[in-house]
Amino acid sequence: MGFTLSQHKIMISQLLPIVIGVLFACGCYLVMQRQLVRVLLGLILLGQGANLLIFSGAGLTQNNPPVIPPDALTIEGAAADPLPQALVLTAIVIGFAVLAFAIALVLRTYQKSRSGDINTYTHSED
Amino acid sequence: MPVDSLWLSIPLILPFFATAVLLCLGRASERLRLGLCAVTCLMMLAASVVILQQLSVQPVMVLNAGDWPVPLGITLVADLFSASMVIITALIGLVVSIYAIGAGTARFRGYFTPLFMAMLFGVNGAFLTGDLFNLYVWFEVMLMSSFILIALPGGRRQLQGALKYLVLNFIASLFFLIGLGVLYGLVGTLNMSDLALKLANHPDQLTVRSTAVLFLVAFGIKAGMFPFYFWLPSSYHVTPTPVAAVFAALLTKVGVYALVRAFALVFHGQQEFIGDILLPLGILTMLTGVLGAASQFYIPRILSFHIISQIGYMVVGLAFFTKAAMAATVFYVLHHILVKANLFLIGGIIGRKLGTQALKKTGGLYQHAPALAVLFLIPAMSLGGIPPLSGFFAKFALIREGIALNAWFTVFMASAVGLLTLYSMIKIWNEAFWKSPPSGEPIRMRPVPWTMTLPAIGLALCTVLFGLFPGTFFAFAERAADQLMNPSIYTEAVSGKSMPTPNAP
Numbered sequence: 212m213g214f215t216l217s218q219h220k221i222m223i224s225q226l227l228p229i230v231i232g233v234l235f236a237c238g239c240y241l242v243m244q245r246q247l248v249r250v251l252l253g254l255i256l257l258g259q260g261a262n263l264l265i266f267s268g269a270g271l272t273q274n275n276p277p278v279i280p281p282d283a284l285t286i287e288g289a290a291a292d293p294l295p296q297a298l299v300l301t302a303i304v305i306g307f308a309v310l311a312f313a314i315a316l317v318l319r320t321y322q323k324s325r326s327g328d329i330n331t332y333t334h335s336e337d
Numbered sequence: 338m339p340v341d342s343l344w345l346s347i348p349l350i351l352p353f354f355a356t357a358v359l360l361c362l363g364r365a366s367e368r369l370r371l372g373l374c375a376v377t378c379l380m381m382l383a384a385s386v387v388i389l390q391q392l393s394v395q396p397v398m399v400l401n402a403g404d405w406p407v408p409l410g411i412t413l414v415a416d417l418f419s420a421s422m423v424i425i426t427a428l429i430g431l432v433v434s435i436y437a438i439g440a441g442t443a444r445f446r447g448y449f450t451p452l453f454m455a456m457l458f459g460v461n462g463a464f465l466t467g468d469l470f471n472l473y474v475w476f477e478v479m480l481m482s483s484f485i486l487i488a489l490p491g492g493r494r495q496l497q498g499a500l501k502y503l504v505l506n507f508i509a510s511l512f513f514l515i516g517l518g519v520l521y522g523l524v525g526t527l528n529m530s531d532l533a534l535k536l537a538n539h540p541d542q543l544t545v546r547s548t549a550v551l552f553l554v555a556f557g558i559k560a561g562m563f564p565f566y567f568w569l570p571s572s573y574h575v576t577p578t579p580v581a582a583v584f585a586a587l588l589t590k591v592g593v594y595a596l597v598r599a600f601a602l603v604f605h606g607q608q609e610f611i612g613d614i615l616l617p618l619g620i621l622t623m624l625t626g627v628l629g630a631a632s633q634f635y636i637p638r639i640l641s642f643h644i645i646s647q648i649g650y651m652v653v654g655l656a657f658f659t660k661a662a663m664a665a666t667v668f669y670v671l672h673h674i675l676v677k678a679n680l681f682l683i684g685g686i687i688g689r690k691l692g693t694q695a696l697k698k699t700g701g702l703y704q705h706a707p708a709l710a711v712l713f714l715i716p717a718m719s720l721g722g723i724p725p726l727s728g729f730f731a732k733f734a735l736i737r738e739g740i741a742l743n744a745w746f747t748v749f750m751a752s753a754v755g756l757l758t759l760y761s762m763i764k765i766w767n768e769a770f771w772k773s774p775p776s777g778e779p780i781r782m783r784p785v786p787w788t789m790t791l792p793a794i795g796l797a798l799c800t801v802l803f804g805l806f807p808g809t810f811f812a813f814a815e816r817a818a819d820q821l822m823n824p825s826i827y828t829e830a831v832s833g834k835s836m837p838t839p840n841a842p
Contacts, residue, residue: 242504242508247500250504254504254507257508257511258507258511261511261514261515261518262514264514264515264518264519265514265517265518265521266518267518267522268518268519268521268522292525294521295518295521298517298521298527301470302473302514305474305477308477308481309477309480309481309484309503309507309510312484312485312503313503313504313507316484316488316496316499316500316503317500319496320493320497320499320500323491323492323493323496324493324496324497332497332500332501333497334493334494
């Protein structure tokens with residue numbers, strides 16, 4: 212299609228909020244289900260939505276990457292903000308660890324409870 | 338003595354290295370490992386006392402990691418509130434390490450000690466950090482170890498409890514992350530002091546307020562505030578006593594600390610708006626918690642519901658947002674950590690003596706173990722607010738401030754909830770100590786090792802000390818509250834600027 216690069220970038224910055232919204236909506240729907248696996252999938256989607264939100268939080272710019280040229284001491288001109296990417300990387304790693312643990316926990320709970328229906332999980336209420 | 342900010346890193350380095358060493362000591366006896374934990378906590382205690390001493394020289398200590406200037410690097414900050422929290426964390430860590438020697442940690446298959454230290458690492462980090470994103474990371478360090486601590490015994494109850502705990506706390510972390518993303522997009526910084534300066538007169542008040550509410554939900558879930566507390570009474574009581582005690586004492590209080598930090602410092606200008614939300618939530622937290630406890634007959638579960646109810650008092654103190662109310666909150670947090678940990682420990686001793694903590698099956702303890710009865714009465718009466726114990730002064734300060742502010746409904750509710758708390762404590766007293774054993778035949782008392790009783794006695798002595806010298810501790814709480822109410826002290830120490838005067842609305 213006949214779009215220039217900058218037109219693509221503008222389209223992405225308009226598309227991302229919609230994607231985030233869809234992720235949150237699907238995540239919320241799944242988290243409220245009774246089946247354990249669906250809850251887990253919901254958590255994954257919500258986590259991705261939050262990560263994307265931080266990623267686009269600083270505003271998507273069309274500036275150069277924040278790399279200092281070898282023969283200079285500072286960046287010339289405007290550059291993209293690298294911090295949100297550092298933040299989102301941290302959040303992704305932490306989310307990955309928690310979800311990996313959650314999957315193991317879900318599996319074990321399913322085996323011990325012999326049911327994937329959360330409404331039957333009343334043993335911790337005694 | 339010159340002030341050396343490097344001391345701030347000690348309460349983080351110690352548990353971190355202890356975790357690493359304990360993971361390597363795979364074959365060592367559990368006794369040795371718990372001893373190592375106790376020694377680590379003792380050193381943490383010493384380091385945090387040094388921090389507190391240095392705070393009398395300068396009001397706020399700041400350590401910029403890697404010497405990066407604020408707000409670029411990660412900043413560790415200690416004011417009086419965080420320093421006192423670090424001290425009490427070390428104290429609880431010490432007491433629980435000793436208690437665990439007697440209580441036994443076999444159900445954790447050798448992983449209790451490294452996870453315990455990793456959790457204290459996260460808790461200390463949360464108390465000392467000066468950066469909001471860093472706070473998120475510390476939360477996750479703390480939560481990750483607590484997830485495993487709940488799930489590790491591996492029974493059906495523990496797994497289901499851990500699952501509920503994990504799902505709701507994961508959602509809380511997401512709220513926190515979303516808030517962080519929006520906040521960064523708004524002002525381009527996540528250093529707490531820098532945020533406070535930039536949000537004070539921000540033109541887009543609507544976004545600032547909505548972000549504040551995101552943080553309210555995130556920290557509210559972690560603190561166990563109404564209507565977000567459901568994970569708490571279904572997960573704390575399924576764990577063995579040492580874990581339940583340390584969770585009850587510290588984890589929700591980290592949430593309260595984060596609430597105080599967020600709304601006294603970061604969102605300082607939004608206090609009226611936030612106070613209007615926090616006050617009803619605080620009252621409902623008190624009430625629902627205490628009513629939940631009234632219907633329970635299993636000691637750890639009663640105590641879990643009482644955590645919620647007491648969190649309500651702290652939230653109300655924050656919602657009033659006056660200096661005296663903030664001092665009451667600080668005093669309340671410190672008193673509650675000691676008392677609640679102690680009640681869980683004593684519940685564990687009752688369980689060891691009788692083989693159960695279900696109140697329907699207990700009885701006759703007053704006749705057979707009068708010393709234990711006295712030991713139980715001290716924290717129980719303190720929680721119920723009987724003078725001259727610490728809980729009375731905590732409630733008294735809050736209620737006096739409520740009267741001064743003409744908040745009569747809050748005063749009434751706080752007093753009524755105090756009575757209901759006393760009812761729950763008397764229920765435990767009647768069922769476990771006073772009535773004769775249900776079967777009628779003489780019950781067999783199992784021996785309790787001194788390593789279990791000594792920590793409980795130590796904490797009870799701390800409670801009595803709080804009650805005997807309330808003036809000293811209250812003067813301290815007022816100094817801490819003074820710092821919390823004047824965020825300029827904090828921002829001047831960290832960023833070198835004082836808070837701007839708020840624009841007229």
